[in-house]
Amino acid sequence: MDLYELLVPEAIQAKQELADRTAVIQRAGELLAAAGAIEPGYASAMQRVMDELGPYCVIAPGIALLHARPEDGVLRSCLGLITLKTPVVFGHSTNDPVDLAFALGALDKQSHIRALAQLAEYLSQEGFLCGLREAATTDVLKEFIYSYSRA
Amino acid sequence: MIIATLCGMGFGTSMMLKLFIDDILKAENIKAETTPWDLGSFKGNKADIVVAPVDMEPHLRDYPAKIVLVKNLVDKGEIKEKILRAIDELSHAEGGKTI
Numbered sequence: 001m002d003l004y005e006l007l008v009p010e011a012i013q014a015k016q017e018l019a020d021r022t023a024v025i026q027r028a029g030e031l032l033a034a035a036g037a038i039e040p041g042y043a044s045a046m047q048r049v050m051d052e053l054g055p056y057c058v059i060a061p062g063i064a065l066l067h068a069r070p071e072d073g074v075l076r077s078c079l080g081l082i083t084l085k086t087p088v089v090f091g092h093s094t095n096d097p098v099d100l101a102f103a104l105g106a107l108d109k110q111s112h113i114r115a116l117a118q119l120a121e122y123l124s125q126e127g128f129l130c131g132l133r134e135a136a137t138t139d140v141l142k143e144f145i146y147s148y149s150r151a
Numbered sequence: 152m153i154i155a156t157l158c159g160m161g162f163g164t165s166m167m168l169k170l171f172i173d174d175i176l177k178a179e180n181i182k183a184e185t186t187p188w189d190l191g192s193f194k195g196n197k198a199d200i201v202v203a204p205v206d207m208e209p210h211l212r213d214y215p216a217k218i219v220l221v222k223n224l225v226d227k228g229e230i231k232e233k234i235l236r237a238i239d240e241l242s243h244a245e246g247g248k249t250i
Binding site (some may be wrong): 060067109110 | 158159160161162163164166167170171190204205206207222223224225226227
């Protein structure tokens with residue numbers, strides 16, 4: 001599975017205004033649930049993971065990769081992305097505040113690995129990060145991320 | 152040599168780290184086994200080096216391996232510099248320090 005197949009178009013939103021990390025997690029969960037990729041309870045599971053394990057999911061400056069376990073209600077492997085108009089503090093020691101929030105649903109421990117590797121590679125490229133951050137509307141963001149990951 | 156990457160569940164962050172480290176080791180022609188671990192089950196496992204996100208440091212106190220803490224998990228430069236230094240120090244047999 002490639003990154004563009006893992007991405008759920010309905011779960012991509014640009015320049016959202018969300019109050020705190022709980023609101024970001026809730027929105028990410030709602031979008032993936034509305035697309036039928038996860039069960040609604042998955043958002044609470046992502047919240048619980050953050051509460052229990054800490055904000056290590058802020059993997060790089062400004063970038064969060066939220067997820068819970070396959071058994072927490074993943075219906076198909078999926079990835080959503082919300083970019084934030086005003087960055088939100090997650091509580092990380094060095095990488096706060098967050099303006100790019102990815103939400104991953106993994107069906108098992110393997111099927112998403114190829115797509116995740118592509119995402120990690122892209123996230124290490126300045127041009128990809130700039131494109132995500134500069135996209136002013138959801139349509140522009142979708143167009144950018146799909147054309148980048150299909151190139 | 153066994154290099155473990157650690158995250159909360161063993162298939163997200165730790166898998167990203169493992170994939171980057173595999174690339175680095177291949178490019179440097181270093182032979183090592185890399186394995187993703189999750190916080191719930193790693194304590195019974197053995198590794199020479201454990202690579203983890205910086206905020207997981209409290210979970211790794213007292214763990215008997217060389218600990219490498221990474222701030223930016225998509226910064227190949229940071230990961231490469233820290234992992235190569237850890238391997239180098241380990242090969243000079245002076246384990247137990249946090250990088």
